[in-house]
Amino acid sequence: MPIPDQTAPAVEPVRKSVVVRRPQAEVFALFTDRLDTWWPLAIHSIAADTFEGRVQAEAVIVEPRVGGRVLERMSDGTEAPWGTIRAWEPPARFVMSWKPTLEEGPSTEVELRFTSLGTDRTRIDLEHRGWELLAPGDPRRDGYDEGWGRLFELFVSLAG
């Protein structure tokens, strides 16, 4: 194993796009304001991951401002954050930190861009990035022992 460089290379972000047959403003509003009506909560939620059916995810609240939280509310009243809004530019774009788990650990970052393709079509471009935040030398990882440096190297080599 090579020693991880302090200036870690950027890992290729996960990128996904989809075109939706709705106007841009509606798409942004549906995506954020009513996230829990379409998100596959039964599969992808802290409740699903952590409590294996004993507790369900009931709602996801997106607090619509920079610094606002993206918050999962569970059937037992527990609230757990998925992340924090880092950029809020309706109806074109928002960015959130991303750590949808109760475990300690670093957050990655997700950006959603909404591009109008005329009056009734919108392209959504998603970028899930910041895997390099798992690398050493990031101040957000203070006190995190030796960090994820070498794991990060592995992740880089595997991400391809």
Place this chain on the structure above:
Amino acid sequence: MAYPMILAALADPTRRRIYETLVERPRNVSELADGLPVSRPAVSQHLRVLRDAGLVTEHRDGTRRIHRADPAGLAELRAYVERMWTDALADFAAAAEEAPPTPRSTDHADS
């Protein structure tokens, strides 16, 4: 749920050390315990968590159990994220195109 299990497994600094040590080369519990400030039973517990997350596999070599890092486990972290967003965006597109024309201009408009 590979992603949360892998994150949970690697959230613990000792488990990360164990995993990284096994990436260098396969080892048995004694070798792992010798290099770490933890007991053999503790190492065994950590190995179980790493195995459950798919990060480590166990092999028998005569009477010894050899533990080996499985790189496919970490690759699964990336694959999980790819799948999650593919699923989520497909679900969104389907829901958005079925939704009534004016989504929640007021709170009572969609009920």
